[in-house]
Amino acid sequence: MPLHIAVDPLHGPQIAALLQAHLDEMHRISPPESVHALDLARLRAPDITFWSAWEGDALLGCAALRELDSTHGEVKSMRTEPAARRRGVAAALLTQVMDEASRRGYRRLSLETGTQPKFAPARALYARFGFETCGPFAGYVEDPCSTFMTRALSGAQDGTRQ
Template sequence: MPLHIAVDPLDGPQIAALLQAHLDEMHRISPPESVHALDLSRLRAPDITFWSAWEGDALLGCAALRELDAGHGEVKSMRTTPAARRRGVAAALLTQVMDEATRRGYRRLSLETGTQPEFAPARALYARFGFEPCGPFGDYRLDPCSTFMTRAIDGAHDEATR
């Protein structure tokens, strides 16, 4: 069955459970002051577009794009289910976010992820897509548990999928 990615209204029990598992894991790995994952109510805000990835009736992952300003977006809530890992779901979701950022005319796309070993696969994925380490952006502050990454949006990110 093909992967289907669509804007999600955040009202289904499967997405609520995936996001709760995401928050629970972030709180297990990081101290409370270093957890920047958004809860369901915050993800419903007008500055955020949220997508979910499905294979038939099976939820495989999610990702969000937060508008920081007219030229700068932030990747939020990237998560795949354990069954979807290493199947290209995260890459497909990140491509969706980047395509939307390009469509909106953003000049920059940034993200925050952890420094702990559990976040190494995420950091590697982001680097593969051209994200590079940077300093804190938006409302973030320096934090030993945070890695900040950014990339310019130039309309071409196909090198990441080669």
């Protein structure tokens, strides 16, 4: 069965459970001041578009795009169900986020992820998609538990790197 990715209204119990598992894991791995994962209420804000990935009735993952300003977006809430990992779900979701950011005319897409070994697969995925480490952005501060990454999007001028 093919993977289906769609904008999600964040009302179903499956997505609530996936996001709660994400928050719980982030709090197990990182100190409280280093957890930047968003809860359901914050993900429903108008500056965020949220997608879920499904295979039939099975929820496989999710991702969100937060608008920082008219030229800069942030990847948020990337999560793949453990049983669906290493099947291309995260890559498909990241492609969806990047395509939407480009469609909106963003020149830059950034993200924050962890420095701990548990986050190594995420950092590798982002690097494979052209993200490079950078300093804090959008109100984040230096944190030994955070890796900040960014990339220019197609159509961006050479001088737009931040």
